[in-house]
Amino acid sequence: MDITFFAKVFGPCIVFFGLFQVFYREHALKVAKNFQGSHGAYWLEAIVSMIFGLAIINGANDWSTGWYAMIPIYGWLSFLKGVLLLFLPNPTYSSLWGNKINNIILGALRLVFGYVFICVGYF
Numbered sequence: 292m293d294i295t296f297f298a299k300v301f302g303p304c305i306v307f308f309g310l311f312q313v314f315y316r317e318h319a320l321k322v323a324k325n326f327q328g329s330h331g332a333y334w335l336e337a338i339v340s341m342i343f344g345l346a347i348i349n350g351a352n353d354w355s356t357g358w359y360a361m362i363p364i365y366g367w368l369s370f371l372k373g374v375l376l377l378f379l380p381n382p383t384y385s386s387l388w389g390n391k392i393n394n395i396i397l398g399a400l401r402l403v404f405g406y407v408f409i410c411v412g413y414f
Contacts, residue, residue: 294351294362295412301347302408305365309401316394337376344370361407 312319326332347366353359 294353294359297347297351297362298408298412300412301343302405302412304405305401305408306405309398309405312398312401313395316391316398319394319398320391333376337373339373340369340376341373344368344373358407358411361404362411365404365408 326336344366348363348370351362351366354363
């Protein structure tokens, strides 16, 4: 598998989640609050984030210049998110990223990374 495969598969998904997080932030916060008391969902999110990040890191090792370097960076950020979810207690992580402004910033970052993935994969 090469880097364009990951870009084609994950790019539209990342853009969708970024759009949802920016434009439907009230619903995203409600979903996050519903999962806040569930330790199983918290662990599942951490494990899925780590697996997603490791899949990108291991499959997309192209650190060349340009847009291609953004894909492994996103993989490392996703892996780091999973590690933080596992080792930070739930209230600490939620207080860091659960407010409105940080939610919009994270959604905008997802849109940027998703756009880069789509440009790398399809153009």
